[in-house]
Amino acid sequence: MRARKPTGLCLGIESTADDFSVGISTFAGKILANVIDAYIPTEGGIHPREAARHHAEVAGKVVREAFVKSGLKPKDISIVGFSQGPGLGPCLRTGATVARALASYLRIPLVGVNHCVAHIEIGKLRTGAKNPVTLYVSGGNTMVAAYDAGRYRVFGETLDIALGNCLDVFAREAGLRQSSGVPFGAVIEKLASKGKNMIPLPYTVKGMDMSLSGLVTAATALVKKGGHELEDLCYSLQETAFSMVTEVAERALAHTGKKELLLTGGVAANKRLQSMIRAVAEEHIVKFDAVETQFAIDNGAMIAWAGVLAFRSGGVTPLEKSFVKLKWRLEEVDVPWMR
Ligand code: AMP
Ligand code: MG
Numbered sequence: 001m002r003a004r005k006p007t008g009l010c011l012g013i014e015s016t017a018d019d020f021s022v023g024i025s026t027f028a029g030k031i032l033a034n035v036i037d038a039y040i041p042t043e044g045g046i047h048p049r050e051a052a053r054h055h056a057e058v059a060g061k062v063v064r065e066a067f068v069k070s071g072l073k074p075k076d077i078s079i080v081g082f083s084q085g086p087g088l089g090p091c092l093r094t095g096a097t098v099a100r101a102l103a104s105y106l107r108i109p110l111v112g113v114n115h116c117v118a119h120i121e122i123g124k125l126r127t128g129a130k131n132p133v134t135l136y137v138s139g140g141n142t143m144v145a146a147y148d149a150g151r152y153r154v155f156g157e158t159l160d161i162a163l164g165n166c167l168d169v170f171a172r173e174a175g176l177r178q179s180s181g182v183p184f185g186a187v188i189e190k191l192a193s194k195g196k197n198m199i200p201l202p203y204t205v206k207g208m209d210m211s212l213s214g215l216v217t218a219a220t221a222l223v224k225k226g227g228h229e230l231e232d233l234c235y236s237l238q239e240t241a242f243s244m245v246t247e248v249a250e251r252a253l254a255h256t257g258k259k260e261l262l263l264t265g266g267v268a269a270n271k272r273l274q275s276m277i278r279a280v281a282e283e284h285i286v287k288f289d290a291v292e293t294q295f296a297i298d299n300g301a302m303i304a305w306a307g308v309l310a311f312r313s314g315g316v317t318p319l320e321k322s323f324v325k326l327k328w329r330l331e332e333v334d335v336p337w338m339r
Helices: 048-070 089-106 115-127 163-173 184-192 213-225 230-256 271-283 300-312
Strands: 009-014 019-026 031-038 079-085 110-114 133-137 142-148 151-157 260-264 287-290
Touching: 009 089, 009 115, 009 300, 019 048, 019 300, 031 048, 031 300, 048 089, 079 089, 079 115, 079 300, 089 110, 110 115, 110 300, 115 133, 115 142, 115 151, 115 260, 115 300, 133 230, 142 230, 151 230, 163 184, 163 213, 163 230, 184 230, 184 271, 213 230, 230 271, 260 271, 271 287
Parallel strands: 009 079, 079 110, 133 260, 260 287
Antiparallel strands: 009 019, 019 031, 133 142, 142 151
16 A cells, blocks of 8 residues: 655745755655756866756756655645745746746646745755854855744845855866765865865855955965965865855854754865864854754755744745846845744
8 A cells, every 4th residue: 555645745845046956855854856057167166057058958857756755646736836936037037937837737836936945945954953053155146044933034144256156266267176975165174184285275254255266266376376285285175165164154143043043055075174064053052953964965855844833834936026136135135924
């Protein structure tokens, strides 16, 4: 006899940048599938239209895989969640189109999800954190956020490029190569572990915000000039950039008095960053958690879970309001389930 199907299921679609991903979550937060297909540019950074073309090409396959992995059929799904923003226009639109098509065909509700809210919510779901200060560091975002009065508030953020982007740009300029399964950040982490000498680089924290573009420019100039070991440059880049985000996270923790510190986003996989954030948590006697990589990088499961939370609070997105929001900020989103 087949096991009984859970009563509520959300299929979530993530497509804000380089990853196209489909996840399936029960209404109780059990993740039944999380299939991620990453676009890897042959050279240079992410080209939004190229990434969107990748998403369109793999969408059918990724949706199918999510059903195969979960053992579910399309008719079992109760709602469709999708990343409505923030992100790259062509990429967001591709995911939204797939989501609208599925929801219309299955005649089920569509739920637009804020990508940053989803990162925080899946982090809480997977670690058991209830009300953390979150350091979210990825290829496209770098922010310190925490809940206050109905919304997640941004306590500090990058004024220019994201931490992951900073590492990726430096890696490309240094002539390093990434492959599927070994992203640039991980390549730098490995080299940095062999570095010993700290080379002075610009450290820029302004109030609670940070600037990383001067840092990557300076590090890149040094790599081009020669005279330093690449290992030392990677080490110094990591130490400088990670100290900046750690300083901001620590101040947000002290200010809010929260008892949990959550690290997420693709860069959260970095062991050195984890140890720096863990040290802050220990000093303040708060709980530290780094989200598992498959749920820390851009993934469909987080959209499915955030879709469940929003839907249960009445957050259905009618088709005519399902346009994508490229600059949709975290603190614009009500999170009534946190009240
Ligand atoms: P995301 O934008 O969340 O999908 O994450 C991608 C970003 O995480 C890219 O900038 C990667 O270089 C970065 N990343 C992945 N693994 C690591 C690592 N071990 N250390 C630092 N950065 C990493
Ligand atoms: Mg990504």
